Amino acid sequence: MTADTGSLRRTVALVAALNLAYFGLEFSVATLIGSVSLFADSIDFLEDTALNGLVLVTLAWNARRQAALGKALALLLLVPGVATLWTAGKHWASGHVPVPLALTLTGLGALLVNLGCALLLARVRHVRGNLTRAAFLSARNDTIANVAIIVAGAVTALTRSAWPDLVTGLGIFLMNIDAAREVYAAARREHASPLGRA
Numbered sequence: 199m200t201a202d203t204g205s206l207r208r209t210v211a212l213v214a215a216l217n218l219a220y221f222g223l224e225f226s227v228a229t230l231i232g233s234v235s236l237f238a239d240s241i242d243f244l245e246d247t248a249l250n251g252l253v254l255v256t257l258a259w260n261a262r263r264q265a266a267l268g269k270a271l272a273l274l275l276l277v278p279g280v281a282t283l284w285t286a287g288k289h290w291a292s293g294h295v296p297v298p299l300a301l302t303l304t305g306l307g308a309l310l311v312n313l314g315c316a317l318l319l320a321r322v323r324h325v326r327g328n329l330t331r332a333a334f335l336s337a338r339n340d341t342i343a344n345v346a347i348i349v350a351g352a353v354t355a356l357t358r359s360a361w362p363d364l365v366t367g368l369g370i371f372l373m374n375i376d377a378a379r380e381v382y383a384a385a386r387r388e389h390a391s392p393l394g395r396a
Contacts, residue, residue, distance in 0.1 A: 206322045207257060210333065213315045214250035217243045220311045227304045233296035234289050234367030235347050236304055238282045242340055242374050243308070246315070249333050272382035282371045286364055295360045302351030309344035312337050332380050343370045 221243035228236035256267060315337040323334035346369060350362040 203257060207254060209318050209322050210250045210253045213318055213333070213337070214247050214254060216311055216315055217247040217250065220308060221247060224304055224308060227300055231296040231300045232289060232294045233301055233304075233363055234282070234286045235350055235363045235370060236296075236301065236367075237285050238367045238370035238374065239305075239308055239340075239343055239347060241282060242343065242370060243311075245374060245378070246333070246336055246340070249336060253333055269382055269386070272378045276375065276378050282367065282374070286367055286371075289360060290364055293360050295354060295358055296363050298351045298355035301354060301363065302348050305344050305347030305351060308347065309341055312340040312344055316341070335380065339373070343373055346370070 221240050224236050224240040224243060227233070228240055252267060256263065316334065319334035319337055343366075346366045350366040353359075353362040
């Protein structure tokens, strides 16, 4: 194992653990306060856990096997989107308004976790192909969703409306779909590379 590979292994293991831990926390809060945006963002943390886990477990694999698993993972990541849409429909019908302070604080925590993960992954994003870079880009882009949740919490506090949470949740759902597309595209690039065809 090279020094770069060892550093990558330690980094993605830590990032995967952070994402999994915050998924559990955010999913619990989302369920407790009935927030669509936190539910969608928790799914995003689960996706990032899976993506970093993929990088970790396939370090010893050739590019062809990595690409095959990456494509399967991308398709699997689309499944939670159905749950997000169902949750959005349920809360839209009921007009449920989530607790603004819990929404904002949980979004702030998610922002801190994603910024930390992005900084960790920035150091190793060029070490091992497109999947590692996809993991870095995903963590970096997730900060946009987290800022949107914080804003949604503030607007909800002012308006006492369910719409900020719903709109933000659907926006994050669309970002999650794009994340799945990005993982699939990265896997296809790995497969198309000379090593992937070997």
